[in-house]
Amino acid sequence: MSRFFFFLLAAWSAFASLPSFASGGSYLVDDAAITPASHCQLESWTQFRTTARSVTTVPACSWGAVEFSAQLTGGVHAGAGSVAPGAKWQVSNGSRISTALDAGVTVQGGHVSGAIAYAASTVQLDAAGRWLFNVNVGATHQKGEPTRRILGGGIEFAASASATLLAEVLDTAGAGRTLQAGVRLPFGDNSIDLVVGRALGQQADHWINMGLNLAF
Numbered sequence: 001m002s003r004f005f006f007f008l009l010a011a012w013s014a015f016a017s018l019p020s021f022a023s024g025g026s027y028l029v030d031d032a033a034i035t036p037a038s039h040c041q042l043e044s045w046t047q048f049r050t051t052a053r054s055v056t057t058v059p060a061c062s063w064g065a066v067e068f069s070a071q072l073t074g075g076v077h078a079g080a081g082s083v084a085p086g087a088k089w090q091v092s093n094g095s096r097i098s099t100a101l102d103a104g105v106t107v108q109g110g111h112v113s114g115a116i117a118y119a120a121s122t123v124q125l126d127a128a129g130r131w132l133f134n135v136n137v138g139a140t141h142q143k144g145e146p147t148r149r150i151l152g153g154g155i156e157f158a159a160s161a162s163a164t165l166l167a168e169v170l171d172t173a174g175a176g177r178t179l180q181a182g183v184r185l186p187f188g189d190n191s192i193d194l195v196v197g198r199a200l201g202q203q204a205d206h207w208i209n210m211g212l213n214l215a216f
Contacts, residue, residue: 026056026193026211028170028180029154031134032098032122034067034090035060035215045193045211065090069104082108088120096124102138116140118150132156140172149173162186166195176201182209189215 026045035041040061047054060069071084086104099121106114118138125131136152154168164184171177182195193211198204 026195026209027154027166027168028178028197029134029136029152029168030088030100030102030118030120031132031154031156032090032093032100032120034065034088034100035062037062037064040216041213042216043211043213045209047207047209049207050205071104082106082113086116098122112143114140114142116150130158134168136170146174148175176203180209 026043026047040059042057042059044055044057047056054073056071056073058069058071060067062068067088067090069086069088071086072081073084074081084104084106086102088100088102090098090100092099099119101117101119103117104115105112106116116138118136120134120136123133123135125133132155134152134154134156136150138150139147140150141147150170150172152168152170154166157165159165162185164186165182166184167179167181169177169179176199178197178199180195180197182193185192185194191213193209193213195209195211196207197209198206
């Protein structure tokens, strides 16, 4: 009980300090992993874009094979804050291949402004588990726009016990392609992220993400 109380208090404190803005996640391509059953995590990051700055926190807790989350985002120069509740069901967790199904909506200004659903798979490419490949296939819908297919792929390489390198690309039909690369620095069950990204196509932009991930 004390773990969940501390987790909820931390999540609320982070949300209460946010200005108002909505943005995407720190990583473009999701893996198939979830928080261990009956445990929680808090992923938070600051994003510095060419046109805006935002802060996002994502509290998540798992019950059995399902992880429940709520992405809370705020910032400056880009509209009102948002909350994006979601659920992720880990369908399989094999020794080399894992798969999960994820779905969620975005609520902004008291109204649903978007929705997303996709399948995420993680493939361990070597026996030591140093190379992982993540792939996402699904669809996203924003209010007033057509539903769009999303297809993403990402590679992770554990260069050492204290550093993992990442590179990923996400293609959204009719909207363009987005690229990111960075490093994750683990300490215990927690980690620090530093990611740079660039969007191509209709909304060309670039950014830097600085993140902190905590496990409870």
